[in-house]
Amino acid sequence: MKNRLIRLQDHCLQDGLTRYDSHAGLIGDYDPALYTPEQLKTRFSAEKFTDRSLHPYRDSVSFALCLLIMKKRSDFSALPEKFRNDPILKDSASILAEVQKILAVFLKNAPDPDGRLKWFLEEPKCCDGNGTFFSSAPLLLIEHYFANELPAEQLAEIRKVLKNTYAVFEKETHTGSWSYVNPTLGAYTFSALLSEKFYPEQFEKHLAEFEIFLNFLTNEGIAENYTTTYLLVDTMILLCAANVTENEQLRKAAKDFLDGVLFKEAAFFGDRFPAPYRRGYNGNYVTKRYDFLPFLFGWGDTIPENDRDPFLTMLTVMSFSLYLERNEINIAQEKQIPREITMQIHPDCHGxxxxxxxxxxxxxDQYPSRDNIVWQCVTVGGSGWQDGPVYATFENEAQTSLSLRLEAVDADGTFRCHPFEGEFTMEKLQKIYTWRSFPPEPKIRTILKQNQLLCLTKIDRVDAELRKLGFSLHFARFNGEVLDLNGNPVTEESAGAVIIRMNDIHAGLIPLKRVQMHGSSLWKCAGFKNDFRIKRKENILDLMMYNLDEETAELCTQNHVFGGFFLIIEQDCSTEEFIRKMNAVKISDESAKNRINAAIDLRDAIRTVKVETEDKNLEIIWDHYPW
Structure with a gap:
């Protein structure tokens, strides 16, 4: 692991040197296109923009920490020559001078009067409170490990800034949402660390709160499970706790959660992108993780080049560097194939x-959770735009993936999908369509038994002018074949059960009955469909299960519309054998109206779907009125 860590350090140093703006004394080139034009207008000061904007403080202080850690190595022979000869790395004095320059710019501009820390140089005031814990982490590590490297006056200023953030974190321990894990974990962690350092009379209280929150996450579920991005953020926070604290109880609590929860999850998936996923920022529907943990832990041999947040990587790599100086990582190597895992997101939601x-x-199994996950974006809430509640990845030549997507086309022809598609920008954080009176409430129920999945879908409270609405099975990077149950290629635009052949992997898909919205009203159902509408373009395959699929917009007001599908996957199976397995599948889909003056028609009734295959039975009973 030591050699891999050195390679990661070099990789991070190159990123920092590439993006360092020596004129500003900060990391630059943070792409403003991440933000919408309106956000750029209201959040940032135009007069502060340069051709190297934006300049993030978190990244800059992390780079200062990186330089201090690399200074201890003194050997940069593994770096490419253009980086090895950078004047910043000329000698120890040059490195220290640049670190002090970065910190001086940060200390002058980042703090707000209330103790919060801004994200960017271009911001006139703090707009995103998460910048406080992201910048506090590297600043704490610098203060703790490298105090003797800094001028006394600058060190005193660092301690003043850190001390002032205590009130920010302490307040957030009372106001933070326990389902919004990473900033809440940051609030409890940094309240404990800062009170230990500056307000020792408050430390025992914050230590107890820190342990209570970790126990909650362990026992009740982690709403940010199944995410490479936030698993890395949570890892960074807990590494900071273990690195900085002098209290053995706090260090042990952080270390136990890292080893027993976060690293255990990482070990199960290895180098594969989690399926399902929460808050994945996975608009390219990748099959492989794009963070550095697989490389560090030996599950992969290359450092990812498509890292979506290289300075989160830098901060976490440097945190690992300090952590491994006096700690070992206890992580089991998952070698059993096949293997399965169930992890709790909330008491009513499991992955x-x-x-x-x-x-x-x-x-x-039940998404969204009733209490702590919302699908729809009403304001900035809701995470359906970045969640993959049903997801599959394939180790075929094309590295194909399969996403269950909720899709809509507005009256004006605007297409949107959850989870989002393409590179992430703030414009992707969007509601699925423009509604008249209230947002829709999409929901799914699933049962997974190894290679077989039964999924029921539902959308409650539809009230909008729409052209199209419903769920779709979206295959990215698809170069396979679509066959019918006789093994013949499917050439029509719609079909019932289909077989997807991808090299030596077969996936069988059967659509379930779904409500037809066209012609339906609150008191009358116009009928049902039970086919896939097939669309193939280049290396994309969509099997659409829309409840509404019209070329012109119509006003839709519906209480419940439903649908669903069954999926079975086999590897190393002949097509003839897989056809036999598919033809043996039996499905019943029944609805029972068992209420007085309640169930208007089958849309309101209790739905029971049973699937019988050669080796398994799957069943879901869904009452449309309770959550």
């Missing part, structure tokens, strides 16, 4: 994953 040699299949 289920089945990993085989050539595919990974995962789903949330």
């Amino acid at each position: 289920q994953s089945y990993l085989n040699e050539k595919y990974l299949l995962g789903a949330f």
